[in-house]
Amino acid sequence: MQELNKGRYNVTIISPRNHFVFTPLLASTSVGTIEFRCITEPVRSYSNSISYYQAQCSNIDFEKQQVLCTSRIGESTFMLLLEDGESFSLTYDALVIAVGSYCNTFDIPGVKEHAYFLKDVNDARRIRKRIIECFEEASRPGLDEKRKNDLLHFVIVGGGPTGIEFSAELYDFISDDAIRTYPEGLVSRARMTLYDVAPQILGSFDSHLSEYTHEKFKRKDIQIKTRRFVDQVEGDHLVIRNEGKVPYGLLVWATGLMPNPLVETLSDRVALDAQNQRMITDGKLQVLKKVTNSMLQNVYALGDCAKIENNDLPATAQVAMQKASYLAKGISTTTAKTTPAVTNFIFKNRGMMAYIGSSEALVDMSSVHERAKQSGHLAWYLWRSAYFGMTVSTRNKLLIACHWFLTWCFGRDISRF
Template identity: 55%
Template structure:
């Protein structure tokens, strides 16, 4: 109080100083009661992007920073090149090779490492909580002129008991690190003296639930890691090591051409990787799977890769239209989020990536779709910034096919959407995949 009075007294001789001081005090008091910081520096205002995955990061990179004030909110401060995530889990690639920092791309992008907990569409506000250790869960609010929801999706457990506690997902770098550590831990445990053959076999059984591209590619990478690297370090344990891929579907790689699916299956079986399709997991315990068809099956490590489910933020959004089965946000062809009751686009709100789908134009939740949506929306925003009319008829997906690595420098490539005969399996397909 004394310091304040002294400052006023000394400033009385200069009225302009008093005005500035009062203005500063008023602004600080206002800052404590409101977090509205809408910028007027850029002609098109503030674009807030939720998420730093294929959709969010792609849009951030391509937006015109001269006309848009771009802010990214994401619990992770980097982008992950997910197709090579399985490779990092076994050491084929180092983790830094498949990541790119959000802040490293452009100095004109503002970033907050935080979760978005709630969206206030009426007042154009998002309520967030910090994901930093030093101020974990500290709340703050941001406003927006345009909001792009690209928060992705979570791994679907189908409410199977024990999956979250005892299984490992493969969605992020931290998952890959955990897998690498767990594989080595299983081999070190089995190498200890005094263990029975049964105990070694239990610990060296690696189970993968999910026969889609992610599950198949991880199985292939793990097979290479065991046969090429760990076999030199633990030759005495190779006879106890086994891998099994479980899937409720009748075959693995169900979205691929039938011949390629059969090719991958035959290659896996020839290498000793068991494939058990039509299998239902009832429960996951600490060291075992409870299967409807076989009963209890022990494992040393379980990888769960069975598709996607809605993000908690999407679940909390009661105002938007959602697809009944997947609960993904429904947008129109221009990626504008639709109101649940009126089916009219909510002003200035867009959604793309795994968390969203297009009305009457359902697309798979893949990186290819998310990347193309980011390309489309960036063109729309940039045209608006230049004052040009939006002539696009809406987003249209250009399916360029699918690829999957199946081990031993072989892959399967299915580009039948491009040409009906464009399928390949083997070493040449691996070169193309790589």
């Protein structure tokens, strides 16, 4: 949206939320390290020359070049959509599909109803509220010991960067803030367990960094249980295969990705990958037709909902950002009725980072240089510096720096709201 040539195009944005979320710091907001407004950027504030509609794209008519939309006004999340609103349609000359994806529940019973996801600010707000609820309820007089222990058992399913960073942020909250505001005997009951189906956590990172994180979590009494399968989720417990019931106070679901409903709607017309989760594009990010594999004229896709043919890149923000910049420059240099005269998209892997708690982090830039791997406090400074620099607006840079300083001075806010 920022880089498109506004003099050449009338730009229209359709999205069920009227803000952009800087997701790398989403876990920090879920425990109050920074506030929610620090990572949101209002769409309308960027340019007066764009049109924005708060709506959900429900279907696309490629022949008529029309986008069919349903109004979405009010609270919503990626997993829970509102009742259908009023419908309308918009025509286009060039269309960019960047609808993202949802957390994959793997059709496990009870996950949608009882688990907490971490994809949007509303999710982080719900998690933050639930954490405080668990501590407040556990402090109630007359509550039996087992119930207290169950309420203060925090379970995370998923050993990727999202699950690890949330676990780290929650550990910091408990060890730095909860212990100062709740009775010591209560906080000492708090425990965390992380489950994953993979043989090790952070499988996309260098194995030494994964082992380093495992050892650090072990010292913090964060249990890591790999090769575990969840069979069912209930309101106060989940069922682990070959282990039985595991009570919890909060369950955060941070597993893989599942397709956006729009991708499923278009599955009879566009080519999808083997898992039917992502649309397939050519090297110039143009969507391919299902049967002929020829390109759909002036229809592009990027981010988690798309995959380049014969080039399976990870579904990360880094890939999406580079694709967006590439596409914006390509479209801006040509007319809407011709294929962008540019070379195919080339991804430049700049590495990965993850926060692991206690002012320590991981930086894996082995894709740039085989020895460019760092863990510990220095990596934490690099992690904070990198995400601070990538924050979109000057306003949010100031807010983030301010809240980091306030948290360091006074601790996190434990208000429930």
